[in-house]
Amino acid sequence: MEITNFLKNHFRHFNAAALIDAAEGYKSHLDNNGKMMVTLAGAMSTAELGISLAEMIRQDKVHIITCTGANLEEDVFNLVAHDYYERIPEYRDLTPQQEQDLVDRHMNRVTDTCIPEMEAMRRIENVILEEWQKADQSGEQFFPHEFFYKILLSGKLESEYQIDPKDSWLLEAAKKNIPIIVPGWEDSTLGNMFAGHVISGDIKNVHTVKGGIQYMMFLAEWYTENAKEDSTVGFFQIGGGIAGDFPICVVPMLHQDLQRDGVPLWGYFCQISDSTTSYGSYSGAVPNEKITWGKLGIDTPKYIIESDATIVAPLVFAIVLGQ
Structure with missing residues (x-):
């Protein structure tokens, strides 16, 4: 409890206090037989959030994940190519020519971290293409995350770790077969590669990889089965964008579009956000706005921590894990 005790002693006001409240709310939600969805936006996998998120998965503190296509693949990139990554602390001072020098070396920069194209992206492409083609030729269809589960659980990559x-959250999720929702997967490196292989004719059926509508249908079924009056599902949102916007809408869809009664609202809500409250910004909207859209209720525990998720999320997880 050293981390938790330190935080509770020092984090007493403002966003620091909101962090403590949100973490305690997370624990209370689980203690009341609730389940939790965690959503990942930004570059959380490249930020190596897996170090703490994988442990949350191992200890059954996370039951379903929604993430961008980038976060899905970048956890695996880091798993097999970590030694080739380059950190550039002085990234703010780079000239356009220095940026060009990076791309000439096939180093794709994410803030202060460069992902090596050949060692990470192309290495994974070669392995996952086999699965895409195998499914394509047999007329099968799978979700993007299911293809990743296949290559991770096959052991094909183990020699390249x-x-x-234990610090790969996706590998831990694969072992537990945790549901993952990946809206807008086509907006990712491997999504672009898949499109390229369809265009070139390597893959015949573009629907070999299932898309967003099928993900929403799957989520509707999962939520209906798991959200009960005495066991609701919470929503822990890291960042903004489609990773949060897409899955939270399943509740009003069930109520308004399917006209289903007795479906509980989300039972807990927390967002770690660096988007300031503004006009028309969903990512910057205060949680109460979600009441008007039928996502949260008046009594739903609601928290917003306006800070850097790479700092905040591991601290919240530490409290939830009792560290």
Whole structure:
């Protein structure tokens, strides 16, 4: 409890206090037989959030994940190519020519971290293409995350791991077969690669990889089965964008579009956000706005921590884990 005790002693006001409240609310939600969805926007996988998120998955503190296509693939990129990554602390001072020098070396920069194209992206492409083509030729269809589960659980990549595999959140999720929702997967490196292989004719059926509508249908079924009056599902949102916007809408869809009664609202809500409250910004909207859209209720525990998720999320997880 050293981390938790330190935080509770020092984090007493403003966003620091909101962090404590949100973490305690998370724990209370689980203690009341609730389940939790975690959503990942931004570059959380490249930020190596897996170090703490994988442990949350291992200890059954996370029951379903929604993430961008980038976060899905970048956890695996880091798993097999970590030694080739380059950190550039002085990234703010780079000239256009220095940026060009990076791309000439096939180093794609995410803030202060460069992802090596050949060692990460192309290595994974070669392995997952086999699965895409196998499914394509047999007329099968799978979700994007299911293809990743296949290659991770097959053991094909084990000899290439460059980090401790216990720090890969996707590998841990694969072992537990945790549902993952990946809206807008086509907006990702591997999504672009898949499109390229369809265009070139390597893959015949564009629907070999299932898309967003099928993900929403799956989520509607999962939510209906798991959200009960005495066991609601919480929503822990890291960042903004489609990773949060897409899945939270399943509740008003069930109520308004399917006209279903007795479907509980989300039972807990927290967002770690660096978007300031503004006009028309969903990511910057205060949680109460979600009441008007039928996503949260008056009594739903609601928290917003306006800070850097790379700092905040591991601290919240530490409290939830009792560290």
